[in-house]
Amino acid sequence: MTVRGLLWEALRRRPGQLVRLLCWSFAEAAPSFVSGQAIAHALDDGFSAARPLTGLAWLAVLAAAWVAAALGARQVLLALAEIVEPFRDTLLSRVVDGTLHRAAATGARPDSAAVARLNRQVELARDSFGAVIAVLRTFLFSVTGVVLGVLTLMGSVLPLVLLPLVGGLALFLTSLPAMARLQRRLILAEERTSASVAAMVDGLRDVTACGAEERVAGEVGQDVEHQARTGQALARLTAVRMLSLAVGGWLPILMVLAATPDLVRDGATAGIILGTLTYVAQSLTPALGSLVQGAGVNGVRLVVALERILTTSARPPSPSTGSAGTPKGLLLRLRGVSFAYGPDAEPVISGLDLAVRDGDHLAVVGPSGIGKSTLAALAAGMLRPHSGRVLIGGVPVDAVDRAALCRARVLIPQEAYVFRGTLGENLAYLAEDPSPADMDKAAEAVGMTALADRLGGYEAEVDPAGLSSGERQLIALTRAYLSPARLVLLDEATCHLDPAAEARAEEAFAARDGTLIVIAHRLTSALRARRVLVMDGTHARVGTHKEMIGASPLYQDLMGRWEGPAATTP
Structure with a gap:
């Protein structure tokens, strides 16, 4: 207007x-x-x-x-x-x-x-x-x-x-x-x-x-x-x-x-x-x-x-698939990307090269503070690299139409955002007028059905302060599942869920059409992924679980110290 x-x-x-x-x-x-x-x-x-x-x-x-x-x-x-x-x-x-x-x-x-x-x-x-x-x-x-x-x-x-x-x-x-x-x-x-x-x-x-x-x-x-x-x-x-x-x-x-x-x-x-x-x-x-x-x-x-x-304050429209500068068939590529929080600070990410194919499922693992969340923010276009390039669909992220970028990818951080309003408004905010059946399907896939019933259905008012961190994460996950975005980045977005609920949510996104990148909170995320990116501060290696067990001492050490089911089973 x-x-x-x-x-x-x-x-x-x-x-x-x-x-x-x-x-x-x-x-x-x-x-x-x-x-x-x-x-x-x-x-x-x-x-x-x-x-x-x-x-x-x-x-x-x-x-x-x-x-x-x-x-x-x-x-x-x-x-x-x-x-x-x-x-x-x-x-x-x-x-x-x-x-x-x-x-x-x-x-x-x-x-x-x-x-x-x-x-x-x-x-x-x-x-x-x-x-x-x-x-x-x-x-x-x-x-x-x-x-x-x-x-x-x-x-x-x-x-x-x-x-x-x-x-x-x-x-x-x-x-x-x-x-x-x-x-x-x-x-x-x-x-x-x-x-x-x-x-x-x-x-x-x-x-x-x-x-x-x-x-x-x-x-x-x-x-x-x-x-x-x-x-x-x-x-x-x-x-x-x-x-x-x-x-x-x-x-x-x-x-x-x-x-x-x-x-x-x-x-x-x-x-x-x-x-x-x-x-x-x-x-x-x-x-x-x-x-x-x-x-x-x-x-x-x-x-x-x-x-x-x-x-x-304009609401971003649905991403166009034919205009210049708009991602079409998302493919994420990082070429020589470096980033530091300050001109005199040590780089958190240095010279990173990464290619994520459309439809891929990648888990990112590494010690706390190694730069995993920074990588997610760079991939989402929330941060700009100090050197190198981040490309989506072959187009530099800073050249992609901002409104289309917002609709083409979803980044869910550790502390999920839920606003005051009805549950349906929270879930449907990124979608194109989803029906109650669509919401039911997404809630069932992610594991939010019980929460929706407890809150009183999609017309029930949601008070963010009255929800637990895990409940807010379930709502944000269902919202992302309903969205048309083909790239989903989960930055420890399931850390407040129990292992079974986390597995259900990740498997739902893996089965969903699109690309999934998971900043792993538990190493089970790496076992479920097709590929694993291991960040150790000096190098970044990517491959399957089996390949990383043989190629990355850090990954071997993480898996060896992790006490969980099927710790050594790909």
Whole structure:
């Protein structure tokens, strides 16, 4: 959905409130038409003609118009809230939907900082949307009232008011694209600064341990300086808004005053001149000022915020099988891949070459901390290698369409992610509208049927805090089984299950069409796999269980020290 479509949908969804808003706007805009008329008639027909009661009566009419405007303003705010708040709810729903979908697709917990930034964008969009509606409505009704009022007083004065107004509006509108670009750059700079500062704070201990204080401070300082320069550029451009306000709002007053002698010769009275100035000073200039401020700041913020929300919270579509850069017939290949957690740290993975055929079943074993989870994150595209290449379907992972990548592979970490909602919503989040029968089949295959019955079925609400770690893993495993992803990476995703439940889940994924990579928690995972990748910190060897028993001393040692059923049986 585009920004324009989203805004139009927000207005079209509440037609009754929109009509109510417009109707009460007439009452609120009453002084825009009445003020000049009342002042002119009070002066010409009342006080100048020695009829003070007539003059007071016209002033009473003006006072009544302001009372009506006050009542109308209250109703306008209520109607505006009925339009703006559902718009906010729609944006929040998009953010939550996109965030949960990506978290479920990748198996990772949502980035709380990114979610918080999106929520701030939602609040900014809500406030800006209400402000834009308010100022546009005020400007249109005020200008209409002023034009009708000036025409009623003396039509020849109207060009003196309208021509500067058109010039000021043209000047303002020409500056809007540049302001939008700078506002967009400022929001991106703010997000980049927030992310770099958060990363610095989270890694302060490591930064100090590595002696990288100056380098990190320099990197964060660059982000701060870039944000400051962008903010200064935007501030300089806002001077154009003041110029447009001066041309459209204050120049008409000077032109009317300069033309007063000619207007008087044409029959203009003191009341007509004063009434015209009242229209401009009390209605036109404030309305133009509100428009310049509202559209120039809030309007630009609204568009930029909505673009960010639509871009970053969009739910990834199903992966295409024919477009460039999209995996087709998944084949995972790592070529000379190295990765280290820091520029001065020892590589966790160094020069790794690995090929995983479509339909393969690979178990990854090795001591704790040797880099198995890092390998899973690299294979899933969650981490980028410092050197070498990770390819999916023959395409570098960083060139694969991100949405397609999220739908083409599933990574389930040790701590599985389950969100609040029904059990069915948790299970079906990655699938294309699975039927209850599909869910039953997946639950039966993975071993979640008993849990589904205990929770009360697929319509039952799920409280993640009320589930055990193993129960959360069963839900995540069933969700992954239902997904169309052909590459499934289980990063100790069954560690909280008992050996029998773990075996059942792994065998279900092995029988499922696609590729399975298991970061082994128990060595039985290696016995069930077609091939085994053994990581020992210096070398990585891959082969069948029998081949690894003969070729890898580490694998021999792991199997020799492991006490389990059929420890030496392939």
